[in-house]
Amino acid sequence: MRPLAPWWDIRDLGNAVGALLEWLADVGAPSWLTYVVSSLVGMLALLGWALGSQLFFIWAERRLIARMQVRLGPNRAGPFGLLQPIADALKVLAKEMVTPRGADRILFWLAPIAVVVPAITVLAVFPFGERMVLADLNVGVLYLAAISSTAIFFVFVAGWSSSNKYSLLGAMRSVAMLISYEVVQVLALLSVPIFVGSMRLGDIVAWQRDYNAWLVFLQPLALLGFIIASAVEVNRTPTDIAEAESEIVAGYHTEYGGIRWGMFQLAEYIAGFAVAAVMATLWLGGWTLWGLEEWVPGWVIFLAKVYGAFFLFIWLRGTLPRLRIDQLMGFAWKFLLPLMLLNTLLAGLEVLVWRETGAPAAVVLPAFALGNLALTGGLVVGWAVLLGQLRPERRPARPLLVRELGAIYYRPLEEAREA
Amino acid sequence: MGAVAAFWVLSTITVGSALAVALVRDLVRAVVALVGSFLGVAGLFVLLSADFLAVAQVLIYAGAISVLMVFVIALTPRGARDNSETAMRWPALALAGAMTGLMTTVALVAHWGPQVKEGLTETAAAIGEALLSRYVLPFEVASVVLLAAMLGAIVLVREE
């Protein structure tokens, strides 16, 4: 790590915090006070960033999706609709928070809180800049997986404690979806530490800076699996079965009104930012940009990457239709999980080949990149073709009504084609 | 000094949540208290310089096993959900109290020898190397055990 620069060097906001801590130490504060102040600064900065980004992206998402759907989007509340998030927040705060009569009062109160806390806690481990990490844990990648898995239990508790059978059904479907894609997500995450040799996120960013290679070129299949699995994990379309307007009422947060529903939305957006930050850190190079971080602040680069990755999620939402729960589960267990297992095996093999031959990185890494990209394309296409060529009775089945209606519609077409 | 305060807070959470599992009158609340106990144990692991184990504890226990339990509770609608005890409650209390008393006495009375006072180390790399060098046989057997458990669970709940 380079030495502490003067406090007005905003290329790394950790310089200002470091200057504050040094001043505290000079003034004679005890060490626990320094620790508390540094933690508080980090936590408040993370909270402020997450909430501010969410406010902006409520507006941005609705305008972008509207543009993709050839309409305007909110433009009433303030110039270009920029005050729409404020209007939304005021509406949510003013609504009445009804507790259903048979609901379990303690669990009903606890569930929204317990879903937001993991979403915010997971932000602690991302390096926004060289000195801008709240907790650069040694087991950072595993921490990401662990904290996001604790939210799953409380999604179920939210559905259960509402004493509403539709909420419970929505919660069970949502949890089944979440645990299936969590396996895919963790396997995709794990191929990066296999390559880099460390689970610490700061080390992963440093590896990408030192080898001048973003891991997206070396592990494209893992990034693809991670994007799909994370879109499901944060309940975004095309997989927002839990909460879509045309599904079972509103899934597990049907009975929650007012700020409790606002907490679920908050958790979804902040989890979306967290997942985008994981993509930006692990695969897209974090706060480095092939040397540009000498002039442009590292956190600006990082935030640009995070927002770019989040724009990808918004794009997916505006483009793809919603998937059915059995289509989703089949996709996870039969398509993505074997691909992620193969990817982990390949990552291990490549690291082994690299270590054993001892070839220089400039030769080995482009070879791996080309090979991995070719393999990604080949595996994805090949597995899809393989799944489609199974005998008709083993192909993924469509529901009965769709099959019958489809047969009525398609039989004349097939007969015309055969004739 | 911070470690002492952290120890008392975490062990209160852990043991208190475990007692709550025994005492609350609703099964799902008991599972939530159990999750609280698991998270407390993860905090105790952090205090004991076992960072990898703490995160693994959260991932496996609080993230997966608890979800399994509430799924079974939801899929057994005719089962009683009042977390009551059988007629064996007083003998069980006596036996559990005796065991706890015995273990506590042994813990406090025995001469454990010189205690190491080192601080935090990074255990993930060391555990990984140990698992693939000295303990590779239990590692492979554990993967077979997991496969057998998966197959067994699928066979047991299959519709006939």
Added chain:
Amino acid sequence: MSVGLEHFLVVGAALFGIGLLLSLSKRNIIGVLMGIELMFNGANVTLVAFSRFLEAAEALAGQVLVVFSITVAAAEAAVALALAMAFYRRRQTVDVDRADVLRW
């Protein structure tokens, strides 16, 4: 005042004792299982405490054993819950007092 080995051993003993109480006295299979998981946790805390505070020929052996213990506990929970589901499908109850015949 500092926190030593005995403190963690007492916590582990308390967890084990409460788990034993649960697994012997609860009427619901899920309650028994919660007790078993608490016993596992108590044993894990004890193992990690010993690994941290006492010298050993093999450093971190206690933590490796806890890794295997967590793995086996997860496998056992899965199988036990599958058993509970199969039992429920037969007898329409999860009361352990109803599991009193050897064949049906």
